[in-house]
Amino acid sequence: MPDEQVFLKSKAIVEPLVDRFYAWLHTLAPAQAALNLANRQVPMLESYLQSPQVHMAASVNPTLRGGFFVNIHKKRRDEVQDLLDSIKRDRADMLRFASAIAHGHELLREAATGFDLNPLYPKLPSELGGLVELVFDTENQAAMRFIEPLLYKSAVYAEDRQSVQLLLEPGTERPFILSTPRLSSPDVLELPIPFRHSGLEELFKARVSPTTPARLREALELDDAQAAQLSGLLSDRPSLAEDRHIQGGGRIRYFGHACLVLQTPQGSVVTDPFISADSSMAGRYTLDDLPDFIDLVLITHGHQDHIVLETLLQLRGRVGTIVVPRPSRGNLPDPSIALALKHLGFPVLEVDDFDEVPFPGGKVVATPFLGEHCDLDIRSKSTYWVELAGKKVFIGADSSGIEPTLYRYVREHLGKADIAFLGMECDGAPLTWLYQALLTTPVTKAMSNSRKLSGSNAEQAAAITTELGAREVHIYAMGEEEWLGHVMATTYNEDTYQIKQIEEFMKWCTDHGIKGDHLFGQQEWRW
Known part of the structure; x- marks a missing residue:
């Protein structure tokens, strides 16, 4: 019933994704995300598409555990191709920014010889304009300092990269995830919403405070099919441990x-x-x-x-x-x-x-x-x-x-x-x-x-x-x-x-x- 009191199940988990890769700091922060996309994730997808069987075999080899291989069955190769195509199309600004960083560093290596850096600014790629400062340290080593707050206001930071997958804890060890994009799955609720979306806070607070399916549906902007999937993550009672608080001491x-x-x-x-x-x-x-x-x-x-x-x-x-x-x-x-x-x-x-x-x-x-x-x-x-x-x-x-x-x-x-x-x-x-x-x-x-x-x-x-x-x-x-x-x-x-x-x-x-x-x-x- 839409108005019944419900809680989030104990075993509900969320996987935060950026362009379907598991999210962490270096795939969120704009400059680092651009470089990881251009220099690790895109080449890794291209490598997989050339030899899916090699990646599949390496992913299950215990001696290569934690290696950067794509753990996706070759039957889903076309979906990986679609993902790569969409990244190259939709993240062109990020890929250009990553290339600009490399060119900026090359410029400094060749031209920053200890003299005035001002003449180098016009030679920087346009993508870096207004977003970096060129500096020397006291040993005359040149570097680019990124004006990081501005990067979050630029085209390099794209919230539409972000999405979440909601599912129940499988009870078995999940395979290494940092190298393998998450594709769609019938037992996973996919939500194309940014991580800051208020509906996620509403959902996860339901571990400790009751809510209603109708309220969650509205908060998460779900359609009928998504709402039906969400119901599998909900329970009519909380699962909190009775001893989660203490009455005295430490x-x-x-x-x-x-x-x-x-x-x-x-x-x-x-x-x-x-x-x-x-x-x-x-x-x-x-x-x-x-x-x-x-x-x-x-x-x-x-x-x-x-x-x-x-x-x-x-x-x-x-x-x-x-x-x-x-x-x-x-x-x-x-x-x-x-x-x-x-x-x-x-x-x-x-x-x-x-x-x-x-x-x-x-x-x-x-x-x-x-x-x-x-x-x-x-x-x-x-x-x-x-x-x-x-x-x-x-x-x-x-x-x-x-x-x-x-x-x-x-x-x-x-x-x-x-x-x-x-x-x-x-x-x-x-x-x-x-x-x-x-x-x-x-x-x-x-x-x-x-x-x-x-x-x-x-x-x-x-x-x-x-x-x-x-x-x-x-x-x-x-x-x-x-x-x-x-x-x-x-x-x-x-x-x-x-x-x-x-x-x-x-x-x-x-x-x-x-x-x-x-x-x-x-x-x-x-x-």
């Missing part, structure tokens, strides 16, 4: 990977939300276990496993503020997280190192984040210090202990940490796996492999722990949980370097009287 829950939920009776903080929707599975917390309202969401950095739109979109309307690190302003590998999220309808606060953000029952302090970004000049990364219910908690994410003296400064400023959460993905992907599309000057394979997306190893984690004075340390952010595979594509066994390093660190903790733990699935701490 609590931390580990939700998998880098996601922690820190609570007092007065308020709550969530870090890097990447959360399962499959409440039928044991051994994990899901969206049902989140508090109804979240005061702060803390984003540590812009990688696709830490700012996860699939989860964030489901929290819009239930979050007070998303706290994000401040970028370098206009540096190509360092897009503004705040600008991207604001254009998706989120309330956002940018922070610098040692900025404080209060929340009911505690406070958050942004702290420095070293390493993990392939030595690129990326400043939109932050660790966090959370104080709540008498505890001081360090949230380290993927940061590295390459310079442990830094953490001595943190301790001198903020005191000893009671609990530290550290990532130890110490043999990460090479530079080109994530950033190749942004590199207009090729790098050698050896150079790429030497600059990895790596966090701390055992020695560095021990140094961080020592300098922070922490007596309890938990290793997290490893991407081992099975519900993360469609984004993470990580594969470990007992002999992999990362696991061996964790074992070495755990032994160090035991030898030094420190409580250490390697987190997996779910865990809870109460005091």
Whole structure:
């Protein structure tokens, strides 16, 4: 009935898409999206169309897991061809902008020799006019600084790229999704609406507050067929966990990977939300276990496993503020997280190192984040210090202990940490796996492999722990949980370097009287 009270089912999920590819920061932010479209997605589709069978075989090869292959059956080749044709037709402005960036960089390499840059402006491609500034650093290295807010007002940012697919959690690991466009499917509700659409907020708030099918139909602008499909995502009762709030003291829950939920009776903080929707599975917390309202969401950095739109979109309307690190302003590998999220309808606060953000029952302090970004000049990364219910908690994410003296400064400023959460993905992907599309000057394979997306190893984690004075340390952010595979594509066994390093660190903790733990699935701490 159109007026009956309904809730969104526990297992409902959303896949946010841009030109049918799974969306993440580098496919949303305009300059980075243009380069990824031109230098990775279009060539990948062209490669698939030449050899669908090669891509199909590579997609199911365990040794190539996480490779950029299109995992679509050759029977649907014509649909991929149609997608490629539409991209080349409808995204011509973006493709021209990507080409203009490459030409601009080439101009600087040839003509920026340390003298006045003003004569170069007329030589820039017209697509860059008014959107970049040419600069030198103090070592006479020339660069283009992008005026990023203007890019969102230009033809390079096209909201009609955005759409969502709504479906029920399949209960099995989804295949790696960053390389494969999502085609239509009879069991998926497709909505050609931008991510900021108010109807999505209305839909996902129905996890905690009842609504009606008629109201959702109007909010999402559904036709009869879409409304019928939506009904399969709705239930007559909520599926919220009874213990999602606490009555006293403090609590931390580990939700998998880098996601922690820190609570007092007065308020709550969530870090890097990447959360399962499959409440039928044991051994994990899901969206049902989140508090109804979240005061702060803390984003540590812009990688696709830490700012996860699939989860964030489901929290819009239930979050007070998303706290994000401040970028370098206009540096190509360092897009503004705040600008991207604001254009998706989120309330956002940018922070610098040692900025404080209060929340009911505690406070958050942004702290420095070293390493993990392939030595690129990326400043939109932050660790966090959370104080709540008498505890001081360090949230380290993927940061590295390459310079442990830094953490001595943190301790001198903020005191000893009671609990530290550290990532130890110490043999990460090479530079080109994530950033190749942004590199207009090729790098050698050896150079790429030497600059990895790596966090701390055992020695560095021990140094961080020592300098922070922490007596309890938990290793997290490893991407081992099975519900993360469609984004993470990580594969470990007992002999992999990362696991061996964790074992070495755990032994160090035991030898030094420190409580250490390697987190997996779910865990809870109460005091």
